[in-house]
Amino acid sequence: MDSIKEQIISTLKDVTGLDEIRLEVPPNPEMGDFAFPCFPLTKQLKKAPTEIAKDIQKGIKIKNVEAKVIGPYINFFIDKSILAEQIIKDIEEKKTSFGCKKPKGEVVLVESPGPNTNKPLHLGHLRNILLGQSIARILKSQGKDVKSVNVVNDRGVHICKSMLAYKMFADGKTPESENKKSDHFVGDMYVEYAKAEKDNPEMGKEIQDLLVKWEEGDKDTIELWKKMNKWALDGFQETYEKLNFNIDKEYLESETYKHGKDIIEKGLKDNLFEKDDDGNIVIRLKDKNMGTKVLLRANGTSVYITQDIYMAKLRYDDYKFDEMIYVVGNEQDYHFKVLFEVFEKLKWKFAGNCKHFSYGMVELPEGKMKSREGTVVDTDNLIDEVTGLAREEIKKRYDDLDFDEEERRANAIAMSAIRFFILKFDPVRNFVFNPKESLAFEGETGPYVQYAYARICSIFRKLEDSEGLVKVEDTNLSLLDTESDRKLLTSLSNYPTILEESAKNLKPSTLCHYLFDLASTFNEYYRDISILKAETKELRNARLALLDATRTIIKSGLGYLGIDVLEQM
């Protein structure tokens, strides 16, 4: 396919004398595979674009390609059998790694999701995890060596709140005694605190005292902190496992929060930073419209960005990464702009290779989620709820499935619905999570794409005389010459480009939309073309080869989104 495209381009270069040719894909398949618009030539040739098109067309002769003039465009039609031949064989050979690039040894770190250990993971974290996880997979397909890192905010005021509430109200209860998932238990304490503080504002003072005790290493306080942190982290781990999320390395804030001072102080000596009137060390970025930001307090204690500066260096020492991607919500846009400016000032090697993968907030129909008030959609509950709905759907269709199989399917379908729903939005957008409307299994959803896969599998199951099947290289793929065939083939051939774009723009949503489109193209094919009842066995085999390639791509694409396929739904 590419080689033919390149032939077209080089021929056009010769004929037009232009250095660069940009081919377009026509709006509908009847107009060919590629098109060359003649508008840009009107000025220099002083002729109407339709005239120019006719002149150029005369000079074009490419094997297996027909050039037609349609108005101001030259449209190229690639011989269908060539198209089918190239794509299907390529997919057959590479399987789900079709579209992947060779590893180049470039190391990319993806940081996600950075939880606080005072409450369970909510919908915002879920979006973070799913985005981070799928972009990591997509980048791997482009040959990057991706490592997943996490930073755990396991110290500070927020943790002390859960701790204080535990001391005051828990009365010896534990997650085990209450039969509660351990991170939820900790989260409940946090909500308890917020409730209590409303009536007793003086509790704020106690929090500060507790924080000081913690920093001084008070034995009881540290013990409680360790206990509650473990509850939180164990709970997170359980959720990560449900999401099939593996972290290569976790950095704990409690171990790093005191570092970074020396870097800032050295920067001050080197005149990269300066002192403000109060004695704080700051970076001034007025020239970049970013104002002034404190990097180290006058009393020598660190602020959040101090830790982030240190953390970056630590990670660079650990991984010597070529690129670092921070998956963090868009409320931190400013923070990261400043952070990267600091890297530049320090002239760190990786300064230009850090990206903030910024994403929008998830809101509820009633407004923003607030964990203090308990108005959050919890990740674990959401997964359970959707799995329940999926189970109902399965029960409607089958009443004789054994329990394990039913669970396996319900789980795969539920996760596909959740993942696809969250990932199909452009990451920069905020979206409103409306439970009733969001958890559908029809339309532009994960299950719709899964269903296309299952339908193809069903055809192969019904194939009784499989001995009539031949290997792809012995299949006469030139028989795939209908409009339906072409549409499906074109869609398949676009897959590598989609992966590339998805990776370049950090947009799993591009892949979602493509997969929906591919599944929909297949469903049209399924309606219009009968496969098992094809006129000849040869034709049947060719169509089967096409569908096999289609299901391979669906499986591959869903894989990057973290969605499992099912042979039967």
Place this chain on the structure above:
RNA sequence: GGCCCUGUAGCUCAGCUUGGAUAGAGCGACAGCCUUCUAUACUUUGGAGAAAGCUGUAGGCCGCGAGUUCGAAUCUCGUCGGGGCCGCCA
């Protein structure tokens, strides 16, 4: 006050990086299709009826106003609406 994101069908969103041929989906509404490779299934030729399926119809000054261009949803400037950020909080 400064900065960032965003405004496309009743609702939810693609498309904008790289300007081009009638602006695309999903949901919802209305009208249909098919029984095949999918669940159930009564009956007299026939009919009923089923989809994580398909088709059609209605629905758009692409927020508004200028500019650049042969050509703007796409680029530039302005303007209005929505969200966010600019703490010695993390």
